[in-house]
Amino acid sequence: MKEKESNVLVELNNVSKIFKKGAWALKKVNLKIHRNEIVTFLGANGSGKSVLASIIANNLAQTAGFIDYYFTQDSVFNSVGIQFRDQSWPSGFITKDIIELYKNIFLMEDEVWIQTLIEVFEINAFINKPLSKLSVVNLQMFSLFLAFFHKPELVVVDEISSSIGYNFRTRIFEFFESFVKNYNGTLIIVSPDHDFIDQYASRVIFLNDGHIIDDRSIFELEQKYLSAANYIKKISNEITSKIIKPKPDPFFKPILRDYNLQLTGLKKQIEKAFEKYTFVKESSFEIFVENILFYFDEIANEITELSNQSLEKENVINLRRLIKSNTKRSKVELQKIKRFIKQNSNFLKLKKIEKLIKDFIDYLNIKVKPIFRSNEIIFGGKKKKLLNINSDQTELEKMKQKYIRKELKIIKMERKNYKKFKRSLK
Numbered sequence: 001m002k003e004k005e006s007n008v009l010v011e012l013n014n015v016s017k018i019f020k021k022g023a024w025a026l027k028k029v030n031l032k033i034h035r036n037e038i039v040t041f042l043g044a045n046g047s048g049k050s051v052l053a054s055i056i057a058n059n060l061a062q063t064a065g066f067i068d069y070y071f072t073q074d075s076v077f078n079s080v081g082i083q084f085r086d087q088s089w090p091s092g093f094i095t096k097d098i099i100e101l102y103k104n105i106f107l108m109e110d111e112v113w114i115q116t117l118i119e120v121f122e123i124n125a126f127i128n129k130p131l132s133k134l135s136v137v138n139l140q141m142f143s144l145f146l147a148f149f150h151k152p153e154l155v156v157v158d159e160i161s162s163s164i165g166y167n168f169r170t171r172i173f174e175f176f177e178s179f180v181k182n183y184n185g186t187l188i189i190v191s192p193d194h195d196f197i198d199q200y201a202s203r204v205i206f207l208n209d210g211h212i213i214d215d216r217s218i219f220e221l222e223q224k225y226l227s228a229a230n231y232i233k234k235i236s237n238e239i240t241s242k243i244i245k246p247k248p249d250p251f252f253k254p255i256l257r258d259y260n261l262q263l264t265g266l267k268k269q270i271e272k273a274f275e276k277y278t279f280v281k282e283s284s285f286e287i288f289v290e291n292i293l294f295y296f297d298e299i300a301n302e303i304t305e306l307s308n309q310s311l312e313k314e315n316v317i318n319l320r321r322l323i324k325s326n327t328k329r330s331k332v333e334l335q336k337i338k339r340f341i342k343q344n345s346n347f348l349k350l351k352k353i354e355k356l357i358k359d360f361i362d363y364l365n366i367k368v369k370p371i372f373r374s375n376e377i378i379f380g381g382k383k384k385k386l387l388n389i390n391s392d393q394t395e396l397e398k399m400k401q402k403y404i405r406k407e408l409k410i411i412k413m414e415r416k417n418y419k420k421f422k423r424s425l426k
């Protein structure tokens with residue numbers, strides 16, 4: 001573990017990106033990139049891959065959260081190379097002029113390295129041509145060439161054209177591999193093709209709607225999914241099935257209902273206090289509270305998501321992990337709140353919020369966590385052993401049916417009450 005930690009090259013903590021038009025492109029991403037990894041970012045269009053890659057490459061500022069770089073030299077500019085997707089050069093620049101310019105900017109004197117890059121990316125084919133006249137593929141090759149030019153420690157590749165020939169591609173991919181193995185490099189590649197993942201990648205990170213929804217080594221990928229193509233298909237199917245099945249499973253409805261009731265209650269009280277004590281606005285206190293609410297919301301989302309999947313052991317284990325880690329994170333934020341109140345006496349008026357949050361954490365620990373304890377679900381006072389994937393689920397189905405019936409009763413009662421209420425208004 002220690003060994004791995006000391007190998008961290010970039011670390012992201014709670015990194016979010018919100019664009020001006022309100023697009024929340026990245027949602028509190030926590031991620032560690034280790035030295036010598038070949039990391040691939042996967043996900044549908046608009047899932048946040050390029051934004052995450054640009055933020056890691058220090059080419060785009062995050063809206064919130066922190067990034068720590070552990071490069072061997074101080075300058076991030078010198079340590080990162082980025083291949084831009086959009087390539088446009090003003091007219092009048094010849095390829096070789098820009099190479100000369102880069103030599104001066106980075107004081108690059110390693111001619112052998114430059115020659116290697118020229119050969120890998122076939123730069124000689126257009127070295128005397130104006131950049132504004134280059135084809136899309138040639139521009140992309142030049143952009144890759146420039147990304148590696150100054151022998152950075154980390155290279156971020158946003159796109160590799162699928163229209164280049166097999167041999168050329170293989171040469172580039174082998175160069176990537178040698179960059180990692182022989183030059184102590186680290187690579188992040190956005191949406192590479194399946195073959196690349198199978199043959200060269202060491203890790204896959206799958207994004208959906210600004211969240212990292214899966215992060216695994218290529219070894220784990222092969223063990224579970226056999227190939228990248230299969231993995232992408234399965235994960236994408238899981239995402240779509242959740243989208244087209246938005247109704248929560250009745251088994252989880254009471255759990256969800258209770259959780260949301262508690263959370264809404266907490267939020268209302270916080271909102272009221274914040275309205276009363278306007279000095280809270282934009283204080284660290286507000287941020288700590290917002291972070292905690294985010295962790296609580298995340299649990300609500302996960303319970304909702306779980307209720308849209310089958311009740312499988314693996315899904316429940318994930319939820320359990322999330323509850324555990326978010327309770328821990330909330331406690332850390334709560335400690336910060338305590339310290340903050342101690343140091344800022346006017347916030348003593350908000351001591352009540354500290355208590356409310358503490359109570360909610362207790363609720364998580366005492367009521368919510370035990371429902372998903374170990375390999376059994378305890379709900380309504382009954383224990384039920386969780387089933388492994390594909391095993392016989394009839395027992396569980398029966399139990400679910402029982403809850404559906406209960407739920408229907410509640411709905412009927414609610415309807416009755418509503419009708420009564422309407423009549424009383426007449």
Ligand SMILES: Nc1ncnc2c1ncn2[C@@H]1O[C@H](COP(=O)(O)OP(=O)(O)OP(=O)(O)O)[C@@H](O)[C@H]1O
Pocket residue numbers: 019020021023024025043044045046047048049050051052
């Ligand atoms: N400059 C910008 N201004 C506003 N919204 C943006 C901007 N750049 C990205 N976004 C939004 O952020 C979200 C994530 O975009 P991003 O480009 O990271 O997606 P992606 O996963 O790389 O998709 P693709 O595979 O299509 O490139 C999208 O909703 C996108 O519309």
